Amino acid sequence: MSVKLNISNTEAEVLTQLANYFMQVGTEAIEAKGRFSVSLSGGSSPKKLYELLASAEYKDMIDWTKVDFFFGDERNVPQDDKDSNYLMVKTALFDPLNIPHENIFAVNTSSGPDGAAKEYTIAILNYFKGEEQIFDLVLLGLGDNSHTASLFPYTAVLEDRTASVKEVYLEDQQVFRITMTAPLINLAKHIAFLVYGQGKALAVRHVLEDAQDIPEFPAQLIRRDGDVVWFLDTAAASELAEK
Numbered sequence: 001m002s003v004k005l006n007i008s009n010t011e012a013e014v015l016t017q018l019a020n021y022f023m024q025v026g027t028e029a030i031e032a033k034g035r036f037s038v039s040l041s042g043g044s045s046p047k048k049l050y051e052l053l054a055s056a057e058y059k060d061m062i063d064w065t066k067v068d069f070f071f072g073d074e075r076n077v078p079q080d081d082k083d084s085n086y087l088m089v090k091t092a093l094f095d096p097l098n099i100p101h102e103n104i105f106a107v108n109t110s111s112g113p114d115g116a117a118k119e120y121t122i123a124i125l126n127y128f129k130g131e132e133q134i135f136d137l138v139l140l141g142l143g144d145n146s147h148t149a150s151l152f153p154y155t156a157v158l159e160d161r162t163a164s165v166k167e168v169y170l171e172d173q174q175v176f177r178i179t180m181t182a183p184l185i186n187l188a189k190h191i192a193f194l195v196y197g198q199g200k201a202l203a204v205r206h207v208l209e210d211a212q213d214i215p216e217f218p219a220q221l222i223r224r225d226g227d228v229v230w231f232l233d234t235a236a237a238s239e240l241a242e243k
């Protein structure tokens with residue numbers, strides 16, 4: 001296994017480890033080129049990380065006016081819907097830190113899934129001014145069905161070879177989501193997974209140690225070489241043979 005594992009005993013410790021990593025990567029990016037581009041994950045796990053970053057302990061560690069925020073995926077819901085990743089991050093991070101509006105690159109879900117995906121692809125291309133779309137950091141989670149971002153099992157987006165943003169239809173839930181493709185995520189300078197809790201232990205093993213089966217375990221699409229760190233607690237790492 002060539003990914004780096006950062007295993008902590010408790011959920012609180014995992015969050016602290018990742019918050020420290022975020023600050024280290026962000027500080028290096030700002031020192032090197034004046035800005036830090038980060039793509040955020042959604043879902044249930046990262047809210048506590050965002051709250052920690054906005055806490056008194058961390059909030060003065062970085063110049064937030066130099067941080068540009070993107071979203072690795074989004075639910076196809078209005079931005080004020082309780083399921084919106086944007087709303088979750090706004091509440092946990094953007095509002096408490098008074099992040100300037102121009103630093104937030106949210107998915108415009110009012111354009112419909114296909115329109116939103118195309119617009120977001122263009123927004124990212126424009127941000128990188130025609131250069132390769134290399135985010136300094138992409139944060140990812142892992143679903144108990146081995147999805148990451150909104151790269152879900154047996155969806156067409158798993159075969160997409162373009163560095164872009166696409167809509168995804170989830171048959172079982174009859175909903176659309178919008179997601180960065182694996183080739184776009186894999187361009188990132190640093191990738192960090194945040195996974196904690198026993199409920200994720202099997203998925204972690206499937207993705208990191210089981211034989212390759214992309215349709216079943218889509219997070220296997222995320223590269224293993226370069227700087228990819230899995231921040232896990234002992235519960236999430238408990239099914240791994242190699243630790």
Ligand SMILES: O=C1O[C@H](COP(=O)(O)O)[C@@H](O)[C@H](O)[C@H]1O
Nearest residue numbers: 041042043044045140141143149
């Ligand atoms: O990377 C991501 O992973 C999650 C799965 O995380 P969970 O904590 O909700 O199980 C995904 O649904 C989320 O939108 C995404 O950004």
